[in-house]
Amino acid sequence: MSEFNLSNPNRTIHVGVILMNSVTEALDVAPVDLLHGVSQRFIEDMPTLIPEPFKTQGLPIDFHWDSFAKCPPLDIVLVGAHHIDYRLSDAELAFVRKSYDACTAFMTVCGGIQVAVQAGLVDGKTVTGPRFMLSELRAAAPDATAWVEKRFVSDGKLWTSGALHNGLDMMAAFMRHTWPGKEGGMPSLVDFGLVLGSGLNRDIDYKDEPLLEMPVA
Numbered sequence: 001m002s003e004f005n006l007s008n009p010n011r012t013i014h015v016g017v018i019l020m021n022s023v024t025e026a027l028d029v030a031p032v033d034l035l036h037g038v039s040q041r042f043i044e045d046m047p048t049l050i051p052e053p054f055k056t057q058g059l060p061i062d063f064h065w066d067s068f069a070k071c072p073p074l075d076i077v078l079v080g081a082h083h084i085d086y087r088l089s090d091a092e093l094a095f096v097r098k099s100y101d102a103c104t105a106f107m108t109v110c111g112g113i114q115v116a117v118q119a120g121l122v123d124g125k126t127v128t129g130p131r132f133m134l135s136e137l138r139a140a141a142p143d144a145t146a147w148v149e150k151r152f153v154s155d156g157k158l159w160t161s162g163a164l165h166n167g168l169d170m171m172a173a174f175m176r177h178t179w180p181g182k183e184g185g186m187p188s189l190v191d192f193g194l195v196l197g198s199g200l201n202r203d204i205d206y207k208d209e210p211l212l213e214m215p216v217a
Helices: 032-036 040-045 052-057 090-102 110-118 131-140 166-178 189-196
Strands: 013-018 061-064 076-079 105-108 152-155 158-161
Touching (some): 013 090, 052 189, 105 110, 110 131, 110 158, 152 166, 158 166, 166 189
């Protein structure tokens, strides 16, 4: 069997959102909808919305919100934040590590970086997280190669983002990287979908959004 290539898939792409037994905000997992917008299923459901030249570019994606026991091996994993005081169970840690080993892209949004930290996935990696948490994260995971103040970072299969809304920045960058436009400047379905949804393309180093000084009580 040929090796699976996410950029040119020869089978269904399995995408999963891993939710812990805690509270996760909807915006933490909203970036998965950007993937849905370039799926074959979306094109079938919205045939009048997609121009003819893009209809053959739909990706064969299945989205999984299954239990750990029923979920197949995942190709793309998205993890959002859980309640800040929640500690992952042994079953959650085992599933996260299993999914990381099997996937092509493991993506954390906002405080979802704590999942990667607790599972030991950031060791030897350059990563990011919410700017206000970076000092705490550096102390919790000193074996990371570097903790950087950026909207998103990719290091191998691990993609990490800053705070809540930066998950969309990360997913847009991931999609442009994985399914780039055609040679000669021809737009792709990814280009079309991201522009149609006013896809973000903000400065990765927050130059357009300096961090405000927090008031002191």
